[in-house]
Structure formats: C-alpha cells, structure tokens
Amino acid sequence: MNAAGASLLSALGLCLVSALAGATAPRRVRPLLAGLGTACAGAAAAAAGVAALAGQSWSAWLPGVLPLAGARLALDPLGGMFVAVTGAVAVCAAVYGIGYAKHGVDGRVTQATLPLFLGAMLLVPVAASVSTLLVAWELMAVTSLLLVLAEHARRPAVAEAGLWYAVMTHLGFAAIVAGMAGFAAGAAGESFEQLRAATLSPAVRDAVFVATLAGFASKAGIVPLHVWLARAHPEAPSPVSALMSAAMVNMGVYGIVRVGLDLLRGGPSWWWLVVLAMGALSALFGILQAAVASDLKRLLGYSTTENMGLVLIGVGAAGFFASCGDKELAGLALVAALLHVVNHAGFKTLLFLAAGSVLRATGTRDLDALGGLRGRMPYTTALFAVGALAASALPPGNGFVSEWLLLQSLIHALPTSGVAGAVTMPPAVGVIALSAGLAIATFVKAFGVGFLARARTPAAGRAAESPPTMICGMALAAACCVALALAPAAVLPALSHLVAVLLPGHEAVGGVVTLRLADVQGTMSPLLIAAALAVAAALLLGSVRxxxxxxxxxxxxxxxxxxxxxxxxxxTATSFAEPLQRVFDNVLAPESDLAVTPTKESAYLVESIHYRARIPDRIERRLYDPVLAAAASIGRGATRLANGSIHRYLAYGFYALTGVLLVLAVVW
Amino acid sequence: MISLLRKMRKTGRVAEPAPEPAAGDTVPAAAELGGSVQIRHIDAGSCNGCEVEIASAFGPVYDAERYGARLVASPRHADALLVTGPVTRNMEVALRRTHEAVPEPRLVIALGDCARDCGVFAGAYGVAGAVKDVLPVDAEVPGCPPKPEAIVEALRGLTGR
Incomplete structure (x- = not known):
C-alpha cells in the first residue's frame, strides 16, 4: 500500500476513533478529543488527497464491508482533489469546533456524528462502484441531517429546515439511484471500470445524465433545487455550516464531473448547455438573494449557491467545448471550475466560521442588529475581512484568480465553438461579470454593516472576542485563502494535470509567478498585482503625509x-440593499404589509403602526408552495378513506388482494 | 428636456458685466485660499431677508461663482462660514460646532446688520449676541438686507478676483 492509501485509511480510522471518543468521553473533554481526532483525520485526508494529486493512485476491494458487492474504493487525481479540499476544510472546522462546542453543541450525538460526517464525505469521492457511492452518499446525507438538527431544541426554525433538507436530499438521492442503477444495468457490472467500458444507447445515456444531474445539482444547491440550502446552512451549528457549505456541496460538482465527463466520457452539447444554464441561473439568483439578505448566515448560504453556479458554468463550458472538439478550451474551463471549488472552499469556510464567532458572541445572525464589532472582536473582524475580499472576486483575493481563468475560457470560445457557443458564451460572460459586481455589494454590506460603525443593539455592544481555538481555526482558513490568492501556481499544475488526464490533452495553465495560459493569449500574475496594489497604497499614504x-x-x-x-x-443591511432591491424589483418581488391600528376613541388617531417587509425566495414561492399545497390537500382528502372503521380497513385488504389476483390472472 | 434647452437658448446670457474690483478691501487671511473660496451658509436666526439676497447674489444675474466663490453643503467642505442674523440662543452651540467642523484656514463672514450688531433685535431675550461675540469675524457686509452687489463685492474681497 502506498502513502495515499495509507493516509486515506488512517483518516477513515481516525474518523471512527473520534466518533467513538465523541460518543463515550465525558462532557468536559469530549469536544477536545473529538475535535483533535477530527482535525487529525482531516489532515491525513488532505495528505492522501495531495498524494493522489501528485500521481499516486490506490484502489481496494473490501468484499466483507458491504453485502453482495462489497465496497470498492479507488483514489485517483479527481477524487484526490475533493478529498484534499474536504480534509483541509475539516481541519479548520474541527479546530474551531473545539472552542465552539461550549456554545451548546457538545452533546454526544453531535460530537460523534461530526467525525462520521467527515468520513462519509471522504468516502464519496473515493467510492469506485455504484453501490459504494450510493451508501457513502446516503451516509453523508443522514449524518449531515443529524448535524443540522443539533440545535432543534432551541429554535423551532431548525426543525423546519431539517424537514426541507431531509426531503430535498432524499429526492436527490432517489434521482441518483435511478440514474446510477440504470447505468449499471446497461453495463457489465457496477464498478466504475465496467461503467467506463459500457456502451449504452444514446437515450439511456441521456436519461442517466439527466437523472444524476438532478440529484447532484440538488446537493450542490443549484437553482431551482437550492431551497434547502438557504434554510439548512444557517440553522446548522457554524462548524457544520462550514463543512456543508465548503465541502459537502462540492460533492455535487464531483458527481457531475465524475459521471458526465469521466464515466459517460462526455456527451452531446445540449447536456452541457443545460449545466451551463443552470449554473448561470444559480449564480445570478444566488447572489441577488444574498445581496438583499439581512441574515448573515443566510447571505453566506445564498453566496454558496452563487459560487456553485459559477463552478457549474465552468463545468458546463468544459463539457460543451469538449463536445465541440476544442480540448484546449475545455481543459482551461475545467481547471477554472476546479480552482473555484478550491477557492470557494477556502473563503466559505472562513466566512462561516467567522459568522459563527459573531453568533456566539452576540447571539444573533441579523445584520440589522449587529455593528461595532471591530473594536470588541478585532481578530474575527480582520479574518472576516479577508474572507469577504476573497469572496468579492477582486484582486488580490483568491476568488479573482479562478473567475479570471473562467472568463478567459469563455471569452476565447467565439472562433471555435460554432453558433451555439456564439449564442451562449457572451451571456455567460455577462452573468459572471454581473454576479461579481453584486458579490462586491453583498460583501461590502456584510462586512460594513456587520462589523464597522457602532453597535446597533446592546447585545452587539457586549460582544467579546472568541477563544483562541476558534480564532486558530479561522486563521488556518485565512492562511489558505491568502496562499491561494498569492500563489495559485501551488495548486494549478496539479489541477491542470488532473484535467489533462480527464480530458486527454496537455496542461492548460502553467507558470510560477505569472500564470500563462497554454492555448489562448493570456497571462496574469496574482503576486505582482498584489505587490502593485501594496506599493500603490503605500505611495498614496506617503504622498498624503x-x-x-x-x-x-x-x-x-x-x-x-x-x-x-x-x-x-x-x-442597516436592509437600507443598504434597498437600491439594489428596487433595481431588481421584478425579479425579487419583495412583499410588505402595513397595518395601522387606530385608537378606540377616533379613527383618525393612530395607536400603532406595524410595518413588515420581507423578500421571499421567489422560486420557492412559485415552484414549491403549489406542490406542497397540493400534497397537503391530497393528504387531507385521503383522511376520508381512513375514518377509523375496522370493517372498512378489512374491506380495503380484501378488495386489494382480489384486485391483484384478478390482474395477475388476466395478465400472467 | 427639449423645452429646457429651448428656454436656455431663448433666454441667453443674463449675467451683468463684471464691475471693476474695489481696491484695498481684501482680507489678508484669505490669501492662502488662492482665489477659490468654498462657503457654507448658516442662518443663526435671520428673518430670511439676507437669504433672499444671497440667493440672488449666486443667481444668474450677479453670478458670484465666476469670482471663485461657491456655496457648499457641509462645513467639512468649506473654507468660510457665511453667517446671517443675530446669533440666537438656540443656534449658539450649533454655530460654534459648525465653526469647529470647518478645516483650517477658516474664515467667518458676518452678513447683514443683524449679524454685525444684532440690528433691531439687539437686547432681545432670545438673542445671545452678534456673530463677533461668538466667533472671530474676518469680513462684514452691512445692510438690512445688504444688496447683492455688496455681497458680491465682499466675496470678491475674499477671493481677490
């Protein structure tokens, strides 16, 4: 067994040991033991992922673990990248979680489930057969559901969020089961090698892709399957939010890339145009909702939808270029998408952890009730600022590098990709530009209103800085963001290599200080841009002096x-976003009601005025509410069938049995 | 929009020709401003007669802006305060704070008889005093109310143009 396999197995083992520690250790040392174990597991997983990216491959067949087929694991560069990202996120979240656990999440169930959740997330990208993938996927869904529900006793909204999450994730799971089962049925077996070798009819391939795309997109929080994300991520404890938002949603992207580009070996261009359109819609809708949200964690949740949308634009463009035969641009787009996955994981971990730090200190996530944290929580404020800069896709943040690569791949599409490319790529460029602009407004709002100026409520005025473990967790994530921003060349060669294996071609991005694109005209140096900005700022300050x-x-x-x-x-956050809300009035459809109560004596004297404004998720309102209402009315109607009479139930049994027998007698 | 443009074309230029600057009336402290004076107007208790005349001094006919004087919306942007009216008790603190908010070098112009020596309001129960009792005054414009020509001439004394 090589280093990659050994560290992966030790990571999985450490997950089990920490789960055991979380379940059995006394409350006083429970967070410390479970957190340290989880952090070590994350570090081991990151090492395994890096080793896999460096070219080590490892596979194993464990016949006794799962019934019938056994568990089949394989670590290749693509899976290794997602394992490495998940591991790195887990290290930050676990170190942070040691200090955060005192905030009421040090119960046995939560502390034991968190390492199991990490283990399940590590298993998804290394699963090498359909059954293993499905088991790992379901394990990931169930453990994350338990973690979302960790604070259900304190807030009623948690239960509702958990219900949405449970239903959506299982609908997605059903779609994936259907797609993968259909795929395996058409192939010689269920291992990924056999799936790769399978020859399916185009109709079956289309059905497999569409079904798995629906399932994986729901996990990635892609519009219109995003409704669970903006509910569940805010209600989960913050380290869990970070793990879900920075690591778990990536599994959706992994699934789409694995099935679409690897197992199905690409497909017709309409598949990828659908992916691109879903990504563009998510990017715009997500960032618009984030721009008008005033709940800090809900804002971050919608920002996750936006960033996953950007990633899917890259994945869709890559698949589309590959189907047009332009391997070079396809490689560039996929490198950009994967780099954005890495970058998003870095800054979203940081932002969710910092939001949790604010929540712990003030007891609220409402931006309109925050402010004035700069003096009282200087470290959290500085770290959130780093994350906000990265998320706004401005240099010298790390989000800028991947969005720049993505834009380069789309802009250079025109000459080669034909009419479909000429029609779709310019709007996609526009979507990326608009979402980057709105992201700046969003994060200026989140940072400016949340942390600067003066405290808007006494709770915010009494905030105290978080314990060192939490700051340490955030600082780790911030260090990753800064490293990715200044030296993306540290990860780009590995990603280019992995993409060159996946879509046979040569490496798309090279260079150390200056990034050079292999096939299109384009160079950019994040390090030099950062240095120039620093020099310009120093010159400006010096000349003012x-x-x-x-x-x-x-x-x-x-x-x-x-x-x-x-x-x-x-x-306030609401007033800051008001002009944007006005501009996008037709899209957002904000609601407000005004209730004026007059006094008893005269209708002209006002006793009280209640004004309530909210911006509901319009897709949820239009798409989900009618379905839910229909389901509820069917349920109410069905109560008439079950009126409590035992005779009637016996009759149902009798008629059902005779009916089945009659059908069998006729058909058989 | 079209009607506005038509109106502008029909009206033409209404500004009176610039008179020769009066010699010897310049304020030495204003020399540092280099001919561009940003002015914040404060009503410290005026009857609004002076305000009407300030409005016409900065209107199209007298056009004080062509000599380098400009009205601004905040004392933070201003070089000079243009104070009208006697300083009432309610405005005394606000006037001091406004003066405090102006970056240095800062000038104070007392405009109108009330601002110079309380005018007809001298000794009234609500009046704290003339402007010079509250702030150091650099230039004064007499008149009740002062004519726009007098205001423009005093401002030209500050800008030196």
Whole structure:
C-alpha cells in the first residue's frame, strides 16, 4: 500500500476513533478529543488527497464491508482533489469546533456524528462502484441531517429546515439511484471500470445524465433545487455550516464531473448547455438573494449557491467545448471550475466560521442588529475581512484568480465553438461579470454593516472576542485563502494535470509567478498585482503625509451641529440593499404589509403602526408552495378513506388482494 | 428636456458685466485660499431677508461663482462660514460646532446688520449676541438686507478676483 492509501485509511480510522471518543468521553473533554481526532483525520485526508494529486493512485476491494458487492474504493487525481479540499476544510472546522462546542453543541450525538460526517464525505469521492457511492452518499446525507438538527431544541426554525433538507436530499438521492442503477444495468457490472467500458444507447445515456444531474445539482444547491440550502446552512451549528457549505456541496460538482465527463466520457452539447444554464441561473439568483439578505448566515448560504453556479458554468463550458472538439478550451474551463471549488472552499469556510464567532458572541445572525464589532472582536473582524475580499472576486483575493481563468475560457470560445457557443458564451460572460459586481455589494454590506460603525443593539455592544481555538481555526482558513490568492501556481499544475488526464490533452495553465495560459493569449500574475496594489497604497499614504503640511486636529464628528448621533441613524443591511432591491424589483418581488391600528376613541388617531417587509425566495414561492399545497390537500382528502372503521380497513385488504389476483390472472 | 434647452437658448446670457474690483478691501487671511473660496451658509436666526439676497447674489444675474466663490453643503467642505442674523440662543452651540467642523484656514463672514450688531433685535431675550461675540469675524457686509452687489463685492474681497 502506498502513502495515499495509507493516509486515506488512517483518516477513515481516525474518523471512527473520534466518533467513538465523541460518543463515550465525558462532557468536559469530549469536544477536545473529538475535535483533535477530527482535525487529525482531516489532515491525513488532505495528505492522501495531495498524494493522489501528485500521481499516486490506490484502489481496494473490501468484499466483507458491504453485502453482495462489497465496497470498492479507488483514489485517483479527481477524487484526490475533493478529498484534499474536504480534509483541509475539516481541519479548520474541527479546530474551531473545539472552542465552539461550549456554545451548546457538545452533546454526544453531535460530537460523534461530526467525525462520521467527515468520513462519509471522504468516502464519496473515493467510492469506485455504484453501490459504494450510493451508501457513502446516503451516509453523508443522514449524518449531515443529524448535524443540522443539533440545535432543534432551541429554535423551532431548525426543525423546519431539517424537514426541507431531509426531503430535498432524499429526492436527490432517489434521482441518483435511478440514474446510477440504470447505468449499471446497461453495463457489465457496477464498478466504475465496467461503467467506463459500457456502451449504452444514446437515450439511456441521456436519461442517466439527466437523472444524476438532478440529484447532484440538488446537493450542490443549484437553482431551482437550492431551497434547502438557504434554510439548512444557517440553522446548522457554524462548524457544520462550514463543512456543508465548503465541502459537502462540492460533492455535487464531483458527481457531475465524475459521471458526465469521466464515466459517460462526455456527451452531446445540449447536456452541457443545460449545466451551463443552470449554473448561470444559480449564480445570478444566488447572489441577488444574498445581496438583499439581512441574515448573515443566510447571505453566506445564498453566496454558496452563487459560487456553485459559477463552478457549474465552468463545468458546463468544459463539457460543451469538449463536445465541440476544442480540448484546449475545455481543459482551461475545467481547471477554472476546479480552482473555484478550491477557492470557494477556502473563503466559505472562513466566512462561516467567522459568522459563527459573531453568533456566539452576540447571539444573533441579523445584520440589522449587529455593528461595532471591530473594536470588541478585532481578530474575527480582520479574518472576516479577508474572507469577504476573497469572496468579492477582486484582486488580490483568491476568488479573482479562478473567475479570471473562467472568463478567459469563455471569452476565447467565439472562433471555435460554432453558433451555439456564439449564442451562449457572451451571456455567460455577462452573468459572471454581473454576479461579481453584486458579490462586491453583498460583501461590502456584510462586512460594513456587520462589523464597522457602532453597535446597533446592546447585545452587539457586549460582544467579546472568541477563544483562541476558534480564532486558530479561522486563521488556518485565512492562511489558505491568502496562499491561494498569492500563489495559485501551488495548486494549478496539479489541477491542470488532473484535467489533462480527464480530458486527454496537455496542461492548460502553467507558470510560477505569472500564470500563462497554454492555448489562448493570456497571462496574469496574482503576486505582482498584489505587490502593485501594496506599493500603490503605500505611495498614496506617503504622498498624503507629504502634502498635508498642517498638523492634525481632532474634531467632533459632524452631526449638523445637533447630536448626539445614535446607532439608529446608521445604515442597516436592509437600507443598504434597498437600491439594489428596487433595481431588481421584478425579479425579487419583495412583499410588505402595513397595518395601522387606530385608537378606540377616533379613527383618525393612530395607536400603532406595524410595518413588515420581507423578500421571499421567489422560486420557492412559485415552484414549491403549489406542490406542497397540493400534497397537503391530497393528504387531507385521503383522511376520508381512513375514518377509523375496522370493517372498512378489512374491506380495503380484501378488495386489494382480489384486485391483484384478478390482474395477475388476466395478465400472467 | 427639449423645452429646457429651448428656454436656455431663448433666454441667453443674463449675467451683468463684471464691475471693476474695489481696491484695498481684501482680507489678508484669505490669501492662502488662492482665489477659490468654498462657503457654507448658516442662518443663526435671520428673518430670511439676507437669504433672499444671497440667493440672488449666486443667481444668474450677479453670478458670484465666476469670482471663485461657491456655496457648499457641509462645513467639512468649506473654507468660510457665511453667517446671517443675530446669533440666537438656540443656534449658539450649533454655530460654534459648525465653526469647529470647518478645516483650517477658516474664515467667518458676518452678513447683514443683524449679524454685525444684532440690528433691531439687539437686547432681545432670545438673542445671545452678534456673530463677533461668538466667533472671530474676518469680513462684514452691512445692510438690512445688504444688496447683492455688496455681497458680491465682499466675496470678491475674499477671493481677490
């Protein structure tokens, strides 16, 4: 067994040991033991993933583990990348979780489930047969559901979020089961080698792809299957939110790439145009909802939908270029998408952990009730700022590098990809540009309103900095973000190599300090951009210092000569987003009701005014609510069938049995 | 839009020709401003007669802006305060704070008889005093209300143009 296999197995073993520690250790040391174990498991998994990316491959068949087929595991570069990302996210979240657990999530179930969740997420990308994949997938869904429900006793919204998540994830699972079972039925067996060798009719291939795409997209939080994400991610404890939002959603992307590009070996261009369209829709819708959200974790959840949308634009473009025969651009688009997966995992871990730190300190996620945290929580504020910069896709953040690569691949599509490409690629470029602009507004809002200015509520004014373990977890994630921003060349060769294996071709991106694209004109140097920005800032500050000869004079904040100013006068998240909400009024369809209660004595004297404004998820309102209402009315109607009479139930049994017998007698 | 343009074309230029600058009336402290004076107007208790005249001084006919004087919306942007009216008790603190908010070098212009020596309101119960009792005054414009020509001339004394 090589290093990759050994560290993967030790990671899985450590997950089990930490789950055992979480279930049995006394409450005082439980978070420490489980957290350290999980962090070690994450580190081992990251090592295994890196080894796999470096070219080591490992596979195993464990016949006794699962009934009938046994478990089949294989670590290849594609799976290795997702294992490495998951492991790295888990290290940050687990270290952070040691300090966070005192915030009411140190129960046995939660502490034992978290390592199991990590183990399940590690198994998904290394599963090498249909049954293993499905078992790992379901294990991942169930453990994450348990973790989402960790705080159900405290907030009623958790139960509702859990219900949405359970239903959506199982509908997605059903779609994946249908697709993969159909695939395996047409192949010689269920292992991935046999699936790769299978020759299916085009109709079956289409059905397999569409079914698995629906299932995997629901896990990735892609519109219109995203409704669970914006509910479940905010309600989960923050380390779990980070794991779900930075690692679990990636499994959806993994599934689409694995099935579409690897097992099915690409397909007709319409498959990939569908993927691209879903990605574009998610990117726009997600960031629009994030821009008007005032719940910090809900905002981050919608931002996950946006970023997964961007990734799917890249994946869709890669598949589309491959189907057009343009392997070079396909490689570039896929490298960009995978790099965005890595970058998104980095900054989303950081942002969710920082949001959890704020939640722990103030007890609220409502941006309109926060503010003034800069002085009281300096480390959390600085770390959130790093994450916000990365998420806004501006240099020198890491999100910029992958979005730049993605834009390069789309912009250069025109000459080669024919009419379909000429029609689809320019709008896709526009979508990426618009979503990047809205992302800036979103994260300026999240950081400016949430952390700067003055505290809007006493709870925010009493906030205290988080314990060192939590800061350490966030700092690890921030260090990854900075490293990815300054030296993307550390991961790009590995990703280019993995893509060159997946879509046979040569490596799409090279260079150390300056990134050079192999097949299209384009170079960019994140390090030099960062250095130029630093020099420009230093020059500006220095020249201001030089020009300003007059001595500085402290003065009162200008309050129009009146004062004192109160926090009620500050911009809130809602008021900051109001112009955007007005511009996108037709898309967002905000709702507001005004109830004026007059006094008893006279209708002209007002006793109280209630104003309530909310921006519901429009897709949920239009697509899901009618289905739910129909299901509820069918359920109510069905109660008439079951009225409690035992005679009637016996009659049902009798008629059902005779009916089946009659059908059999006629048909057989 | 079209009607506005038509109106502009029909009206033409209404500004009066610039008179020769009056010699010897310049404020030495204003020399550092280099001919561009940003002005914040404060009503410290005026009857609004002076405001009407300020409006016409900055209107199209007298056009004080062509001499480098400009009205701004915040004392943070201003070089000079243009104070009208006697300083009432309610405005005294606000006037001091506004002066405090102006970056240095800062000038104060007392505009109108009330601002110079309380005018007809001298000794009234609600009046704290003239502007010079509250702030150091650099230039004064007499008149009740002062004519726009006088206002423009005083401002030209600051800008030196």
């Amino acid at each position: 030089l020009v300003a000869r007059r001595a500085r004079r402290p003065a009162r904040l200008w309050d129009c000569g009146a004062g004192p100013m109160t926090p009620r006068m500050e911009y």
